[in-house]
Amino acid sequence: MRDAPTIEPLGDCALRVGLGSEPDAATVARVQAAARTLREAPPAGLREVVPAYTTLTLHYRPEAVAGEPDDLQPPWQRLAAQVQALLRRPRRRAAAAAREVVVPVCYGGEHGPDLAAVAAHCGLSEDEVVRRHLASPHQVAMLGFAPGFPFITGLDSALRTARRATPRTRIPPGSVAIAREQTCIYPLETPGGWNLIGRTPLRLFDPAANPPSRLRPGDRLRFEPIDAARFAALWAQERT
Template sequence: MGKIKIKSFGDSAVIIKVGEQSNIETSQRIKIISEQIDQQRFDGLTEVVLGLTTITIYYNPFAMYQLYGESPFRFIHEKLTPIVNKAVYYRENNSRIMTIPVCYEEELGPDLEAVSIYHQISKAELIALHSGQDYVVHMIGFAPGFPYLGGLCKEIATPRKASPRTRIPAGSVGIGGEQTGIYPIESPGGWNIIGKTPLKLFRPDDEIPSLLRAGDIVRFQPITFKEFQSLKGAASF
Protein backbone atom coordinates (compact mmCIF):
# COMPACT_ATOMS: atom_id res chain seq x y z
CA MET A 1 0.00 0.00 0.00
CA GLY A 2 1.29 3.48 -0.86
CA LYS A 3 2.09 6.35 1.44
CA ILE A 4 -0.80 7.87 3.36
CA LYS A 5 -1.25 11.51 2.34
CA ILE A 6 -2.58 14.45 4.35
CA LYS A 7 -3.96 17.31 2.25
CA SER A 8 -5.84 20.54 2.78
CA PHE A 9 -9.51 20.27 1.81
CA GLY A 10 -10.77 23.83 1.52
CA ASP A 11 -10.25 26.32 4.32
CA SER A 12 -11.91 24.32 7.11
CA ALA A 13 -11.05 20.67 6.50
CA VAL A 14 -8.20 18.22 6.01
CA ILE A 15 -8.47 14.98 4.07
CA ILE A 16 -6.33 11.92 4.78
CA LYS A 17 -5.96 9.72 1.70
CA VAL A 18 -5.43 6.28 3.22
CA GLY A 19 -5.52 4.07 0.13
CA GLU A 20 -6.36 3.87 -3.55
CA GLN A 21 -8.85 1.00 -3.21
CA SER A 22 -11.36 -0.03 -0.58
CA ASN A 23 -10.09 -3.27 0.92
CA ILE A 24 -9.48 -4.82 4.32
CA GLU A 25 -6.05 -3.22 4.80
CA THR A 26 -7.33 0.24 3.92
CA SER A 27 -10.31 -0.19 6.24
CA GLN A 28 -8.01 -1.37 9.03
CA ARG A 29 -5.86 1.74 8.69
CA ILE A 30 -8.90 4.02 8.57
CA LYS A 31 -10.16 2.38 11.76
CA ILE A 32 -6.80 2.74 13.52
CA ILE A 33 -6.32 6.38 12.49
CA SER A 34 -9.88 7.43 13.34
CA GLU A 35 -9.65 5.79 16.78
CA GLN A 36 -6.39 7.60 17.50
CA ILE A 37 -7.84 10.93 16.37
CA ASP A 38 -10.82 10.36 18.65
CA GLN A 39 -8.49 9.66 21.59
CA GLN A 40 -6.38 12.74 20.85
CA ARG A 41 -9.14 15.20 20.05
CA PHE A 42 -8.19 18.87 20.18
CA ASP A 43 -10.17 22.08 20.56
CA GLY A 44 -11.44 23.42 17.26
CA LEU A 45 -12.06 20.00 15.69
CA THR A 46 -15.73 19.77 14.72
CA GLU A 47 -16.25 16.48 12.85
CA VAL A 48 -14.47 13.36 11.57
CA VAL A 49 -16.06 11.65 8.55
CA LEU A 50 -14.95 8.19 7.42
CA GLY A 51 -15.09 7.25 3.74
CA LEU A 52 -14.14 4.15 1.76
CA THR A 53 -10.51 5.26 1.31
CA THR A 54 -10.35 8.60 3.15
CA ILE A 55 -10.86 10.35 6.46
CA THR A 56 -12.06 13.96 6.33
CA ILE A 57 -11.45 16.14 9.39
CA TYR A 58 -13.47 19.33 9.70
CA TYR A 59 -12.40 22.17 11.97
CA ASN A 60 -13.24 25.77 12.88
CA PRO A 61 -10.36 27.82 11.35
CA PHE A 62 -11.09 30.95 13.40
CA ALA A 63 -11.17 29.07 16.67
CA MET A 64 -8.03 27.15 15.71
CA TYR A 65 -6.10 30.32 14.95
CA GLN A 66 -7.19 31.99 18.19
CA LEU A 67 -6.31 28.90 20.23
CA TYR A 68 -2.97 28.00 18.70
CA GLY A 69 -1.77 31.18 17.00
CA GLU A 70 -0.61 29.49 13.80
CA SER A 71 -1.89 28.07 10.54
CA PRO A 72 -4.69 25.61 11.35
CA PHE A 73 -3.53 23.28 8.58
CA ARG A 74 0.06 23.27 9.87
CA PHE A 75 -1.13 22.59 13.41
CA ILE A 76 -3.39 19.71 12.32
CA HIS A 77 -0.74 18.30 10.00
CA GLU A 78 1.71 18.15 12.92
CA LYS A 79 -0.93 16.45 15.06
CA LEU A 80 -1.85 13.88 12.43
CA THR A 81 1.61 12.96 11.14
CA PRO A 82 2.62 10.70 14.09
CA ILE A 83 -0.83 9.10 14.09
CA VAL A 84 -0.56 8.33 10.37
CA ASN A 85 3.03 7.07 10.69
CA LYS A 86 1.95 4.69 13.43
CA ALA A 87 -0.84 3.33 11.24
CA VAL A 88 1.57 2.64 8.37
CA TYR A 89 3.53 0.17 10.48
CA TYR A 90 0.61 -1.20 12.49
CA ARG A 91 0.00 -4.84 11.56
CA GLU A 92 -2.14 -6.31 14.34
CA ASN A 93 -5.66 -7.19 13.20
CA ASN A 94 -7.86 -5.87 15.99
CA SER A 95 -11.18 -5.92 14.17
CA ARG A 96 -14.27 -7.36 15.78
CA ILE A 97 -15.56 -10.44 13.99
CA MET A 98 -19.34 -10.27 13.79
CA THR A 99 -21.39 -13.30 12.76
CA ILE A 100 -24.72 -12.32 11.23
CA PRO A 101 -27.37 -15.06 10.89
CA VAL A 102 -29.24 -14.84 7.59
CA CYS A 103 -32.25 -16.74 6.32
CA TYR A 104 -32.05 -17.09 2.54
CA GLU A 105 -35.59 -18.42 2.06
CA GLU A 106 -37.31 -16.77 -0.92
CA GLU A 107 -40.07 -15.49 1.34
CA LEU A 108 -37.44 -13.23 2.91
CA GLY A 109 -35.19 -12.88 -0.15
CA PRO A 110 -37.50 -11.91 -3.03
CA ASP A 111 -34.61 -11.36 -5.47
CA LEU A 112 -32.76 -14.59 -4.69
CA GLU A 113 -34.04 -16.38 -7.78
CA ALA A 114 -33.54 -13.39 -10.09
CA VAL A 115 -29.93 -12.99 -8.97
CA SER A 116 -29.23 -16.70 -9.43
CA ILE A 117 -30.72 -16.57 -12.93
CA TYR A 118 -28.69 -13.44 -13.76
CA HIS A 119 -25.48 -15.31 -12.92
CA GLN A 120 -26.67 -18.67 -14.30
CA ILE A 121 -26.01 -20.47 -11.04
CA SER A 122 -28.29 -22.33 -8.63
CA LYS A 123 -29.76 -20.64 -5.58
CA ALA A 124 -27.70 -22.98 -3.40
CA GLU A 125 -24.51 -21.86 -5.17
CA LEU A 126 -25.49 -18.22 -4.74
CA ILE A 127 -26.07 -18.71 -1.00
CA ALA A 128 -22.78 -20.59 -0.64
CA LEU A 129 -20.84 -17.84 -2.42
CA HIS A 130 -22.51 -15.04 -0.45
CA SER A 131 -22.05 -16.68 2.94
CA GLY A 132 -18.69 -18.27 2.27
CA GLN A 133 -16.40 -15.28 2.70
CA ASP A 134 -15.50 -12.51 5.12
CA TYR A 135 -16.61 -8.93 4.54
CA VAL A 136 -15.23 -5.71 5.95
CA VAL A 137 -17.47 -2.82 7.06
CA HIS A 138 -16.09 0.08 5.03
CA MET A 139 -18.45 2.64 6.51
CA ILE A 140 -21.87 3.24 8.00
CA GLY A 141 -24.17 5.43 5.92
CA PHE A 142 -27.25 5.91 3.71
CA ALA A 143 -29.49 5.09 6.69
CA PRO A 144 -28.74 4.87 10.45
CA GLY A 145 -26.68 1.73 11.01
CA PHE A 146 -26.48 0.72 7.31
CA PRO A 147 -23.16 -1.11 6.74
CA TYR A 148 -21.43 -0.94 3.37
CA LEU A 149 -19.66 -4.30 3.19
CA GLY A 150 -16.71 -4.82 0.89
CA GLY A 151 -15.39 -8.17 -0.24
CA LEU A 152 -18.25 -9.49 -2.35
CA CYS A 153 -16.90 -11.99 -4.89
CA LYS A 154 -17.20 -10.84 -8.49
CA GLU A 155 -19.12 -14.00 -9.41
CA ILE A 156 -22.25 -12.64 -7.68
CA ALA A 157 -21.81 -8.87 -8.10
CA THR A 158 -25.19 -7.67 -9.41
CA PRO A 159 -26.34 -4.26 -10.69
CA ARG A 160 -28.89 -2.41 -8.57
CA LYS A 161 -32.51 -2.77 -9.60
CA ALA A 162 -33.70 -0.44 -12.35
CA SER A 163 -36.82 0.39 -10.31
CA PRO A 164 -36.10 0.72 -6.57
CA ARG A 165 -38.65 -0.60 -4.10
CA THR A 166 -40.51 1.93 -1.98
CA ARG A 167 -40.36 -0.33 1.07
CA ILE A 168 -37.65 -2.76 2.13
CA PRO A 169 -38.08 -4.36 5.59
CA ALA A 170 -35.47 -3.89 8.30
CA GLY A 171 -32.94 -6.71 8.37
CA SER A 172 -33.04 -7.33 4.61
CA VAL A 173 -29.70 -8.43 3.15
CA GLY A 174 -28.99 -7.21 -0.35
CA ILE A 175 -26.46 -6.98 -3.14
CA GLY A 176 -25.83 -3.67 -4.89
CA GLY A 177 -23.11 -3.70 -7.51
CA GLU A 178 -19.90 -5.04 -5.98
CA GLN A 179 -21.06 -4.56 -2.40
CA THR A 180 -23.45 -6.27 -0.05
CA GLY A 181 -25.28 -4.67 2.85
CA ILE A 182 -28.05 -4.95 5.41
CA TYR A 183 -31.00 -2.57 5.71
CA PRO A 184 -31.14 -1.61 9.42
CA ILE A 185 -34.52 0.10 9.20
CA GLU A 186 -37.46 -0.05 6.82
CA SER A 187 -36.67 2.21 3.88
CA PRO A 188 -36.79 2.52 0.09
CA GLY A 189 -33.91 0.96 -1.81
CA GLY A 190 -32.66 -0.51 -5.05
CA TRP A 191 -30.47 -3.37 -3.87
CA ASN A 192 -31.29 -6.98 -4.74
CA ILE A 193 -32.71 -8.62 -1.60
CA ILE A 194 -31.53 -12.20 -1.16
CA GLY A 195 -32.21 -12.84 2.53
CA LYS A 196 -32.94 -11.38 5.92
CA THR A 197 -31.34 -11.35 9.37
CA PRO A 198 -33.33 -11.40 12.64
CA LEU A 199 -30.74 -9.10 14.25
CA LYS A 200 -31.53 -5.46 14.92
CA LEU A 201 -28.69 -3.48 13.39
CA PHE A 202 -29.94 -0.10 14.63
CA ARG A 203 -30.85 0.24 18.30
CA PRO A 204 -31.57 3.92 19.01
CA ASP A 205 -31.85 3.44 22.76
CA ASP A 206 -28.35 1.95 23.09
CA GLU A 207 -25.30 4.08 23.91
CA ILE A 208 -23.81 2.96 20.58
CA PRO A 209 -26.91 2.57 18.38
CA SER A 210 -25.23 0.85 15.40
CA LEU A 211 -24.53 -2.85 15.90
CA LEU A 212 -21.76 -2.77 13.29
CA ARG A 213 -18.88 -0.32 13.06
CA ALA A 214 -16.35 0.63 10.40
CA GLY A 215 -13.54 -1.91 10.39
CA ASP A 216 -15.62 -4.84 11.65
CA ILE A 217 -15.30 -8.18 9.86
CA VAL A 218 -18.72 -9.66 9.03
CA ARG A 219 -19.50 -13.33 8.41
CA PHE A 220 -22.95 -14.45 7.26
CA GLN A 221 -24.30 -17.66 8.79
CA PRO A 222 -27.16 -19.30 6.85
CA ILE A 223 -30.12 -20.30 9.05
CA THR A 224 -33.47 -21.94 8.42
CA PHE A 225 -36.79 -20.13 8.48
CA LYS A 226 -37.60 -21.85 11.78
CA GLU A 227 -34.32 -20.61 13.28
CA PHE A 228 -35.06 -17.14 11.91
CA GLN A 229 -38.44 -17.06 13.67
CA SER A 230 -36.91 -18.33 16.90
CA LEU A 231 -34.16 -15.71 16.90
CA LYS A 232 -36.57 -12.98 15.82
CA GLY A 233 -38.61 -13.65 18.96
CA ALA A 234 -35.63 -13.70 21.31
CA ALA A 235 -35.39 -10.72 23.64
CA SER A 236 -31.71 -10.11 22.80
CA PHE A 237 -32.56 -9.53 19.16
Protein backbone atom coordinates in the same frame (compact mmCIF):
# COMPACT_ATOMS: atom_id res chain seq x y z
CA MET B 1 5.95 2.87 0.01
CA ARG B 2 2.44 4.26 0.13
CA ASP B 3 1.76 7.85 -0.80
CA ALA B 4 1.33 10.32 2.04
CA PRO B 5 -2.27 11.06 2.99
CA THR B 6 -3.94 13.98 1.24
CA ILE B 7 -5.73 16.43 3.53
CA GLU B 8 -8.19 19.12 2.56
CA PRO B 9 -10.70 21.24 4.48
CA LEU B 10 -14.43 20.55 4.53
CA GLY B 11 -15.92 23.86 5.57
CA ASP B 12 -14.42 25.47 8.67
CA CYS B 13 -14.67 22.58 11.16
CA ALA B 14 -13.85 19.37 9.31
CA LEU B 15 -11.00 17.81 7.33
CA ARG B 16 -11.05 15.06 4.74
CA VAL B 17 -8.05 12.73 4.85
CA GLY B 18 -7.53 10.75 1.64
CA LEU B 19 -5.76 7.40 2.02
CA GLY B 20 -6.19 5.78 -1.39
CA SER B 21 -8.08 5.87 -4.64
CA GLU B 22 -9.68 2.41 -4.79
CA PRO B 23 -11.86 0.81 -2.08
CA ASP B 24 -9.78 -2.39 -2.02
CA ALA B 25 -8.92 -4.41 1.07
CA ALA B 26 -5.53 -2.71 1.52
CA THR B 27 -7.03 0.79 1.42
CA VAL B 28 -9.88 -0.12 3.77
CA ALA B 29 -7.31 -1.54 6.20
CA ARG B 30 -5.23 1.63 5.92
CA VAL B 31 -8.30 3.77 6.68
CA GLN B 32 -9.13 1.65 9.74
CA ALA B 33 -5.54 1.83 11.02
CA ALA B 34 -5.48 5.62 10.62
CA ALA B 35 -8.79 5.91 12.45
CA ARG B 36 -7.41 3.87 15.37
CA THR B 37 -4.28 6.03 15.50
CA LEU B 38 -6.23 9.27 15.68
CA ARG B 39 -8.66 7.94 18.26
CA GLU B 40 -5.86 6.65 20.47
CA ALA B 41 -3.85 9.91 20.32
CA PRO B 42 -6.32 12.61 19.23
CA PRO B 43 -4.94 16.08 18.40
CA ALA B 44 -6.36 18.98 20.38
CA GLY B 45 -9.86 19.86 19.26
CA LEU B 46 -10.64 16.61 17.45
CA ARG B 47 -14.31 15.76 18.05
CA GLU B 48 -15.06 12.79 15.81
CA VAL B 49 -13.36 10.43 13.35
CA VAL B 50 -15.62 9.11 10.57
CA PRO B 51 -14.11 6.42 8.30
CA ALA B 52 -15.33 5.77 4.75
CA TYR B 53 -13.96 3.53 1.98
CA THR B 54 -10.87 5.56 1.10
CA THR B 55 -11.11 8.58 3.40
CA LEU B 56 -11.50 9.77 6.96
CA THR B 57 -13.55 12.82 7.87
CA LEU B 58 -12.27 14.56 10.98
CA HIS B 59 -14.64 16.91 12.80
CA TYR B 60 -12.86 19.41 15.05
CA ARG B 61 -13.22 22.63 17.02
CA PRO B 62 -11.31 25.40 15.16
CA GLU B 63 -10.76 27.45 18.31
CA ALA B 64 -8.78 24.57 19.83
CA VAL B 65 -6.11 24.83 17.13
CA ALA B 66 -5.97 28.62 16.87
CA GLY B 67 -2.48 30.15 16.74
CA GLU B 68 -1.12 33.41 18.08
CA PRO B 69 -3.03 36.60 17.18
CA ASP B 70 -0.49 37.53 14.49
CA ASP B 71 -0.41 34.00 12.99
CA LEU B 72 -2.53 34.05 9.82
CA GLN B 73 -2.32 30.31 9.15
CA PRO B 74 -5.87 28.89 9.17
CA PRO B 75 -6.73 26.32 11.86
CA TRP B 76 -7.25 23.53 9.34
CA GLN B 77 -3.64 23.76 8.18
CA ARG B 78 -2.34 23.50 11.75
CA LEU B 79 -4.51 20.47 12.39
CA ALA B 80 -3.51 18.94 9.06
CA ALA B 81 0.16 19.18 10.00
CA GLN B 82 -0.53 17.42 13.32
CA VAL B 83 -2.52 14.68 11.59
CA GLN B 84 0.23 14.10 9.02
CA ALA B 85 2.80 13.79 11.81
CA LEU B 86 0.64 11.31 13.75
CA LEU B 87 0.01 9.14 10.70
CA ARG B 88 3.73 9.04 9.86
CA ARG B 89 4.61 7.55 13.24
CA PRO B 90 5.23 3.80 13.24
CA ARG B 91 2.67 1.92 15.30
CA ARG B 92 4.25 0.56 18.48
CA ARG B 93 1.92 -2.38 18.79
CA ALA B 94 0.01 -4.62 16.47
CA ALA B 95 -3.40 -3.44 15.43
CA ALA B 96 -6.25 -4.80 17.49
CA ALA B 97 -7.91 -7.81 15.92
CA ALA B 98 -11.16 -6.98 14.16
CA ARG B 99 -14.35 -8.12 15.86
CA GLU B 100 -16.17 -11.01 14.28
CA VAL B 101 -19.93 -10.64 14.34
CA VAL B 102 -22.22 -13.55 13.50
CA VAL B 103 -25.23 -12.45 11.45
CA PRO B 104 -28.02 -15.05 11.09
CA VAL B 105 -29.81 -14.82 7.73
CA CYS B 106 -32.91 -16.47 6.32
CA TYR B 107 -32.12 -16.67 2.59
CA GLY B 108 -34.63 -16.64 -0.26
CA GLY B 109 -38.40 -16.88 -0.22
CA GLU B 110 -40.29 -13.91 1.17
CA HIS B 111 -37.13 -12.79 2.99
CA GLY B 112 -34.96 -12.81 -0.15
CA PRO B 113 -37.24 -12.10 -3.11
CA ASP B 114 -34.35 -11.34 -5.50
CA LEU B 115 -32.35 -14.51 -4.84
CA ALA B 116 -33.71 -16.30 -7.93
CA ALA B 117 -32.98 -13.30 -10.17
CA VAL B 118 -29.43 -13.03 -8.81
CA ALA B 119 -28.87 -16.75 -9.39
CA ALA B 120 -30.12 -16.48 -12.99
CA HIS B 121 -27.96 -13.42 -13.66
CA CYS B 122 -24.84 -15.13 -12.29
CA GLY B 123 -25.52 -18.48 -13.97
CA LEU B 124 -25.63 -20.25 -10.61
CA SER B 125 -28.19 -22.17 -8.59
CA GLU B 126 -29.80 -20.41 -5.64
CA ASP B 127 -27.99 -22.79 -3.27
CA GLU B 128 -24.64 -21.88 -4.89
CA VAL B 129 -25.36 -18.16 -4.51
CA VAL B 130 -26.02 -18.72 -0.82
CA ARG B 131 -22.93 -20.91 -0.44
CA ARG B 132 -20.69 -18.31 -2.06
CA HIS B 133 -22.22 -15.51 -0.01
CA LEU B 134 -21.62 -17.43 3.21
CA ALA B 135 -18.01 -18.16 2.21
CA SER B 136 -17.10 -14.57 1.24
CA PRO B 137 -14.69 -12.68 3.57
CA HIS B 138 -17.14 -9.95 4.58
CA GLN B 139 -15.93 -6.81 6.37
CA VAL B 140 -17.75 -3.58 7.24
CA ALA B 141 -15.99 -0.75 5.43
CA MET B 142 -18.22 2.11 6.54
CA LEU B 143 -21.64 3.14 7.85
CA GLY B 144 -23.75 5.53 5.79
CA PHE B 145 -26.93 6.22 3.79
CA ALA B 146 -29.13 5.56 6.86
CA PRO B 147 -28.36 5.21 10.60
CA GLY B 148 -26.41 2.00 11.19
CA PHE B 149 -26.41 1.03 7.48
CA PRO B 150 -23.24 -1.05 6.80
CA PHE B 151 -21.45 -1.12 3.45
CA ILE B 152 -19.71 -4.51 3.42
CA THR B 153 -16.78 -5.49 1.20
CA GLY B 154 -15.45 -8.95 0.29
CA LEU B 155 -18.30 -10.30 -1.86
CA ASP B 156 -17.33 -13.20 -4.13
CA SER B 157 -16.77 -11.73 -7.61
CA ALA B 158 -19.03 -14.42 -9.12
CA LEU B 159 -21.96 -12.73 -7.37
CA ARG B 160 -21.35 -9.29 -8.85
CA THR B 161 -24.78 -7.96 -9.81
CA ALA B 162 -26.03 -4.54 -10.87
CA ARG B 163 -28.56 -2.67 -8.78
CA ARG B 164 -32.21 -3.17 -9.66
CA ALA B 165 -33.45 -1.09 -12.58
CA THR B 166 -36.43 -0.01 -10.46
CA PRO B 167 -35.70 0.63 -6.76
CA ARG B 168 -38.22 -0.41 -4.15
CA THR B 169 -39.89 2.33 -2.12
CA ARG B 170 -40.01 0.21 1.07
CA ILE B 171 -37.48 -2.42 2.12
CA PRO B 172 -38.05 -4.33 5.38
CA PRO B 173 -35.50 -3.78 8.15
CA GLY B 174 -32.87 -6.49 8.35
CA SER B 175 -32.89 -7.16 4.61
CA VAL B 176 -29.54 -8.48 3.36
CA ALA B 177 -28.79 -7.30 -0.16
CA ILE B 178 -26.02 -7.28 -2.75
CA ALA B 179 -25.07 -4.92 -5.57
CA ARG B 180 -21.87 -4.78 -7.61
CA GLU B 181 -19.05 -6.02 -5.34
CA GLN B 182 -20.74 -5.33 -1.99
CA THR B 183 -23.27 -6.55 0.55
CA CYS B 184 -25.41 -4.32 2.72
CA ILE B 185 -27.98 -4.78 5.46
CA TYR B 186 -30.91 -2.38 5.71
CA PRO B 187 -31.26 -1.52 9.44
CA LEU B 188 -34.46 0.47 8.98
CA GLU B 189 -37.38 0.45 6.55
CA THR B 190 -36.14 2.65 3.71
CA PRO B 191 -36.24 2.81 -0.08
CA GLY B 192 -33.43 1.02 -1.89
CA GLY B 193 -32.27 -0.51 -5.13
CA TRP B 194 -30.05 -3.40 -3.98
CA ASN B 195 -30.94 -7.05 -4.67
CA LEU B 196 -32.56 -8.67 -1.63
CA ILE B 197 -31.24 -12.20 -1.05
CA GLY B 198 -32.19 -12.71 2.60
CA ARG B 199 -33.06 -11.09 5.90
CA THR B 200 -31.56 -11.07 9.39
CA PRO B 201 -33.64 -10.81 12.56
CA LEU B 202 -30.90 -8.81 14.28
CA ARG B 203 -31.72 -5.25 15.26
CA LEU B 204 -28.85 -3.28 13.77
CA PHE B 205 -29.84 0.20 14.95
CA ASP B 206 -31.42 1.14 18.27
CA PRO B 207 -31.36 4.86 19.18
CA ALA B 208 -31.77 3.96 22.87
CA ALA B 209 -28.70 1.69 22.90
CA ASN B 210 -25.11 2.75 23.56
CA PRO B 211 -23.74 2.67 20.94
CA PRO B 212 -26.89 2.79 18.81
CA SER B 213 -25.29 0.92 15.86
CA ARG B 214 -24.70 -2.78 16.37
CA LEU B 215 -21.99 -2.91 13.70
CA ARG B 216 -18.98 -0.66 13.26
CA PRO B 217 -16.37 -0.11 10.55
CA GLY B 218 -13.71 -2.81 10.60
CA ASP B 219 -16.01 -5.59 11.86
CA ARG B 220 -15.68 -8.93 10.11
CA LEU B 221 -19.04 -10.56 9.50
CA ARG B 222 -19.86 -14.24 9.37
CA PHE B 223 -23.29 -14.88 7.90
CA GLU B 224 -25.06 -17.97 9.24
CA PRO B 225 -28.07 -19.54 7.49
CA ILE B 226 -31.29 -20.01 9.47
CA ASP B 227 -34.80 -21.16 8.55
CA ALA B 228 -38.03 -19.18 8.76
CA ALA B 229 -38.97 -20.57 12.18
CA ARG B 230 -35.61 -19.58 13.66
CA PHE B 231 -35.93 -16.16 12.03
CA ALA B 232 -39.30 -15.59 13.69
CA ALA B 233 -38.01 -16.69 17.10
CA LEU B 234 -34.93 -14.47 16.93
CA TRP B 235 -36.96 -11.52 15.61
CA ALA B 236 -39.26 -11.71 18.65
CA GLN B 237 -36.30 -12.15 21.01
CA GLU B 238 -34.48 -9.10 19.60
CA ARG B 239 -37.49 -6.87 20.19
CA THR B 240 -38.58 -7.86 23.70
